[in-house]
Amino acid sequence: MMKKAKIYMHKYWAGTLIEDDEGFHFSYKKEYLNLDNPEPISLTLPLTPSKYSSKILFPFFDGLIPEGWLLDIAKKNWKLNRRDRMSILLVTCKDCIGAVSVELIELNEDE
Numbered sequence: 001m002m003k004k005a006k007i008y009m010h011k012y013w014a015g016t017l018i019e020d021d022e023g024f025h026f027s028y029k030k031e032y033l034n035l036d037n038p039e040p041i042s043l044t045l046p047l048t049p050s051k052y053s054s055k056i057l058f059p060f061f062d063g064l065i066p067e068g069w070l071l072d073i074a075k076k077n078w079k080l081n082r083r084d085r086m087s088i089l090l091v092t093c094k095d096c097i098g099a100v101s102v103e104l105i106e107l108n109e110d111e
Contacts, residue, residue, distance in 0.1 A: 003086045004105035009041050016105070017061065019086040024058060027051040041100050057085040064093045064100065 003019045007026070012035065015028040026045060032038050033047060040047050042060035052058065065088050080088050093102040 002107065003090065004107065005086075005090055006103040006105055007041060008101045008103065009039055010099050012038075014038070014041055014100075017058075017086075017102070019057075023053060023055040024061075024086070025051055025053050026058060026061075039099075057089070061085075061089055061093075061102075064096055064102070065089055066092055 002021075005017045006013050007015045007017050009032070012032055013029055014032045015026055018025045028038075028047060028049065030049065033049060038047055042058075044060050045052060045058065056062075062085055065085065080091065082088075089102055090104045095101060
């Protein structure tokens, strides 16, 4: 099942993260790249119009996911599978500490 997320940098929709049958994909939005001074969301994901792809969730995004007792609370409250990193990211990282936040894109929602 495909999952999609808007990735925000400060208040700007910087890019889109997708999980599908082939893995994970991240791409910056053209509008974000055309801002006067866009910042990369991570040093490991520099600004580029090209799409990034990976078989595993990109380490930057995986690092946003809570750990320990906080992850246990999230798993219990939302009945999440510990191995489903994208679902955990989507429910726990909407209001992250720092500049980056993650928002679910409903599959019927237009980008």
